[in-house]
Amino acid sequence: MERKGTETGLAAMAASYEKFDPAAYLQYNYTPPRADFERKDSVVPWKLACLHRAFNEADVSGELLVDIGSGPTIYQVLSGCEVFSKVLLTDFLEVNRQELRHWLQDDGGCNLDWTPYLQHVCKLEGRRPSECALKAAKLRQVITDILPIDVHQSQPLAKDALPSGGADCLVSCFCLESVSPDLSAFTRALGNIGGLLRPGGHLLLIGALGESYYFGGPDVRIPVVPLTEAQVCESLKEKGYTLIRLEVYTLPEDMKVGVDDVTGVFFAKARKN
Ligand SMILES: C[S@@+](CC[C@H](N)C(=O)[O-])C[C@H]1O[C@@H](n2cnc3c(N)ncnc32)[C@H](O)[C@@H]1O
Numbered sequence: 001m002e003r004k005g006t007e008t009g010l011a012a013m014a015a016s017y018e019k020f021d022p023a024a025y026l027q028y029n030y031t032p033p034r035a036d037f038e039r040k041d042s043v044v045p046w047k048l049a050c051l052h053r054a055f056n057e058a059d060v061s062g063e064l065l066v067d068i069g070s071g072p073t074i075y076q077v078l079s080g081c082e083v084f085s086k087v088l089l090t091d092f093l094e095v096n097r098q099e100l101r102h103w104l105q106d107d108g109g110c111n112l113d114w115t116p117y118l119q120h121v122c123k124l125e126g127r128r129p130s131e132c133a134l135k136a137a138k139l140r141q142v143i144t145d146i147l148p149i150d151v152h153q154s155q156p157l158a159k160d161a162l163p164s165g166g167a168d169c170l171v172s173c174f175c176l177e178s179v180s181p182d183l184s185a186f187t188r189a190l191g192n193i194g195g196l197l198r199p200g201g202h203l204l205l206i207g208a209l210g211e212s213y214y215f216g217g218p219d220v221r222i223p224v225v226p227l228t229e230a231q232v233c234e235s236l237k238e239k240g241y242t243l244i245r246l247e248v249y250t251l252p253e254d255m256k257v258g259v260d261d262v263t264g265v266f267f268a269k270a271r272k273n
């Protein structure tokens, strides 16, 4: 019965993504107020600062960075592209892989202008904002592929997608809790992606706290498993990670814009045992 329930839950979750709308999703979450680079308390600059700090710590190193559940966004690898020579983007939906290809090919088909993000991360790196074209070129140079992924499979990627040793680092933002029907599925998915990472490699995980749904489009209400900090820590430990740092951002009222019921965002830096 347990297996049947799980399969039903995963099928229902996949169905809720059928009408996911990248343009709407980007509009909801990656424009002001959530992405306001003039505001110290805006959530996107907080996320970029967490990622910048972690990717520039000496213990985070190697050749291959894999982004799990990229969606239609590239912000999550803007710091990582200066540290890793190969970056793999992944998503479950072709519409999101297509959005990423538009950016990669610079074909004018993107639904968001990422320039402010490039400029902000250049500033974090002590570079002139005008060097954002250089950073864009760097990211386009290191992205080796944009692949399908399903974190609910014990092998989330195609068999030969990664070198035998696995990735040196994983980054994943707002994916696992947004695609899992319940906490056990979230924890299993955490274990599944762990299989893509070499022992000693790092997982940089950003996610929603206390969120039970979000809109992935005007009428696309997607269920989310509401997580607490304690559950995130427990799941990481259960799946063979050592937590190095957990940071939490609590949403100010004006960041609650009606597209979800998220109360906080966590950033976890963890190492695979
Ligand atoms: C909330 S979005 C996160 C997007 C992006 N990483 C960000 O930071 O905004 C969740 C993503 O998970 C993807 N997804 C849905 N089901 C999935 C699955 N079974 N395995 C991996 N990714 C999945 C969706 O296509 C979507 O792009």
Ligand SMILES: O=[N+]([O-])c1ccc2c(c1)CN[C@@H](CO)C2
Binding pocket: 029, 034, 043, 044, 174, 177, 178, 208, 211, 213, 214, 224, 260, 262, 265
């Ligand atoms: O505040 N943010 O920057 C932000 C960005 C993306 C997402 C959220 C919040 C909350 N909902 C998740 C999907 O479960 C997606």
